[in-house]
Amino acid sequence: MxxxxxxxxxxxxxxxxxxxxxxxxxxxxxxxxxxxxxxxxxxxxxxxxxxxxxxxxxxxxxxxxxxxxxxxxxxxxxxxxxxxxxxxxxxxxxxxxxxxxxxxxxxxxxxxxxxxxxxxxxxxxxxxxxxxxxxxxxxxxxxxxxxxxxxxxxxxxVTPADVRRYFQNMPADSVPFVPTEVEVQVIQQTPVIEVEELNRVKDELREYTERVNKGDATFQTLARLYSEDPGTARRGGELGLVGRGTLDPAFAAVAFNLTDPKKVSKIVESEFGFHIIQLIEKRGDKVNVRHILRKPVVSEVAIEKTLGRLDSIAADIRSGKFTFEDAAPLLSDDKDTRYSKGLMSTNMMTTGHTSSKFRMQDLPPEVAKVVDTMQVGQISQSFQMINQRGKTVCVIAKLKNRIDGHKATVTEDFQTLKDVVLNKxxxxxxxxxxxxxxxxxxxxxxxxxxxxxxxxxxxxx
The missing domain is CATH 1.10.4030.10 (Porin chaperone SurA, peptide-binding domain)
Structure with a gap:
């Protein structure tokens, strides 16, 4: 779409x-x-x-x-x-x-x-x-x-009886084919960034602020040169009019409190990295700002340390000390999965419901590569990936379920068939x-x- x-x-x-x-x-x-x-x-x-x-x-x-x-x-x-x-x-x-x-x-x-x-x-x-x-x-x-x-x-x-009647009368070659789907659980941990690296990024942002305040460069120019937000850097850091709910809470708190378009905000830490922000305009309950995003670099030492810690957790799960489901809420820092015992899910835009079943091509590529050859119930070795917020994270995955590609049946694929009847x-x-x-x-x-x-x-x- x-x-x-x-x-x-x-x-x-x-x-x-x-x-x-x-x-x-x-x-x-x-x-x-x-x-x-x-x-x-x-x-x-x-x-x-x-x-x-x-x-x-x-x-x-x-x-x-x-x-x-x-x-x-x-x-x-x-x-x-x-x-x-x-x-x-x-x-x-x-x-x-x-x-x-x-x-x-x-x-x-x-x-x-x-x-x-x-x-x-x-x-x-x-x-x-x-x-x-x-x-x-x-x-x-x-x-x-x-x-x-x-x-x-x-x-x-649509009732279950409606679904059964519809597909009882459907020719066999018209029954939809459901591609292979998997259910995956993850435990994610984010490597700790050294204080020296955090200070380096903050010093860069302070330098940009000073250059803007002195008139040596415009905010837009610095954003195009240095911002690590690819979606806005080419536009001079401009977000466009957005509501508070679409922004990271820490970012929104500062952006909506800006009043002077000539001033640059203090440094703001969000889940994406560190920012400085400049107001363009406010219109009703929306705000348009520019920002420069800088992301601290995670060291290889920190990554290796986190991978080792996750491998140790995986070994304890395999030995029966505790289960993956028990570990995820306590040890994972992924807010999207930790409260569902690590189970990944996606919002199905066509139907409006949430599903834990993924086609392989819809998984993050690093996760898909790992679980593709796994057996159900198996726990992976640790691996690193870039999450949807652009951060380096370390992960172990468990293949909870695999449903091979097949012709849809009412017993196994009721929701899929219900959606077909409903759309019809x-x-x-x-x-x-x-x-x-x-x-x-x-x-x-x-x-x-x-x-x-x-x-x-x-x-x-």
Missing amino acids: RKIQNLLGAMLLMLPLMAGAETKDSVQIGTVVDEVVWIVGDDAILRSDIETMRMQAAMEGIKFSGNPDCAIPEQIAVQKLFKHQAEIDSIEVTDADVAAEVEQQINYWLEMVDGSRERLEEYKHQPLSQIRNDLREDLKDRQMVQRMKQKLVEDIA RREERIHQWVVDKIKTVYTRLNDEYKDCEFEYEGWNK
């Missing part, structure tokens, strides 16, 4: 901004006439809208069933139906939700142009403030459509809603679409 969003963002960035005068059923854009080809309720679909979606599909490798010349405008029209109903039902999209997505998109575009606000404005032929305003309307419409769809299917439920019923509900909605909304198509074979009936009236 993230890849598709990035491709869409890239395509939107490169589209030139063109303006002109409107005429009946057409808009003059530069030297190109952009005509209205569909009407859906009070909304018009322009030929340029269709060409834009065609470009998106080509970049993302999306294939259409049937003729794209018919499928593309129909998809746009369907989205307008959802938006129309969302307005009738007073579906609310908060400014905070829209602003967060706007900043995410702006930040992605800035990454594409090496963090240069000036280059982004040049590409879009607009000041950044206008880019934000235009993007806010588009993303607000997108969120309204998504929430309208969620409302239409929110009451759909949601699709059917959405499809029928569109069919019924078309009957009640005014639509008009150009003659070139009169012979199209559409997915939904009733467009031609």
